[in-house]
Amino acid sequence: MRVLAIDTALNACSACILQAGDAEPLAQETILMERGHAEALLPLIDRLAAQVDGGFDSLDRVAVTVGPGSYTGLRVGIAAARGIGLAADIPVIGVATLSAYLAPIMASERRGLFTAAIDAKHGHIYIQAIAAGGRTIIQPSLMGFRDAVRLLGSGPILVTGNAAPQLAAEARAQGVEVVGSEPSLVPDIAWVARLGALADPTHALPKPLYLREPDAKPQDGARIARR
Numbered sequence: 001m002r003v004l005a006i007d008t009a010l011n012a013c014s015a016c017i018l019q020a021g022d023a024e025p026l027a028q029e030t031i032l033m034e035r036g037h038a039e040a041l042l043p044l045i046d047r048l049a050a051q052v053d054g055g056f057d058s059l060d061r062v063a064v065t066v067g068p069g070s071y072t073g074l075r076v077g078i079a080a081a082r083g084i085g086l087a088a089d090i091p092v093i094g095v096a097t098l099s100a101y102l103a104p105i106m107a108s109e110r111r112g113l114f115t116a117a118i119d120a121k122h123g124h125i126y127i128q129a130i131a132a133g134g135r136t137i138i139q140p141s142l143m144g145f146r147d148a149v150r151l152l153g154s155g156p157i158l159v160t161g162n163a164a165p166q167l168a169a170e171a172r173a174q175g176v177e178v179v180g181s182e183p184s185l186v187p188d189i190a191w192v193a194r195l196g197a198l199a200d201p202t203h204a205l206p207k208p209l210y211l212r213e214p215d216a217k218p219q220d221g222a223r224i225a226r227r
Contacts, residue, residue: 007189024190045084061085061196068142110179146174
């Protein structure tokens with residue numbers, strides 16, 4: 001199975017083409033950016049397709065990060081993935097950003113409470129924590145650092161994500177053992193592809209996972225009267 005993976009959920013525009021079972025993608029590229037994903041993504045994907053035999057016609061499915069993350073970035077990635085899936089008549093798989101962060105540390109030999117933390121601004125994080133054996137300790141949620149540490153218990157915890165340093169510092173300040181902090185601006189795009197290859201298309205739908213309401217809301221009480 002050959003998977004095109006796309007990630008525009010955070011501060012990067014990233015994609016790869018992976019043959020399931022291979023250790024490394026056939027082609028991959030990541031451009032760090034805070035904005036401009038819409039302009040960068042499709043040319044990036046075209047460059048990747050040109051590097052593999054068969055190009056777009058060789059793809060079996062598309063995997064895309066669905067959040068949590070930037071509202072604009074998520075819409076860009078999901079729209080592109082759906083368009084490619086429709087044009088190529090292949091399934092499109094939604095991969096949670098937190099899951100993409102967690103997958104590589106859970107696949108390692110390391111032990112602890114596997115925790116992914118994404119900066120949600122204003123003193124909050126998106127967080128998910130999974131114990132050894134797959135038991136969920138914190139389901140994907142939005143909360144403050146102190147509340148997150150309280151739910152994590154006594155540890156030890158192994159933290160990843162772009163908010164890993166802040167969460168690890170807060171945990172240590174509250175006496176929680178931290179066995180590892182692995183900060184990463186964005187998830188490894190190859191793991192987005194691997195999760196996409198394993199997922200069931202009927203359940204892992206390419207729908208945004210926001211976890212919070214948008215900051216901008218319609219002002220229903222201040223509508224301009226129609227003439």
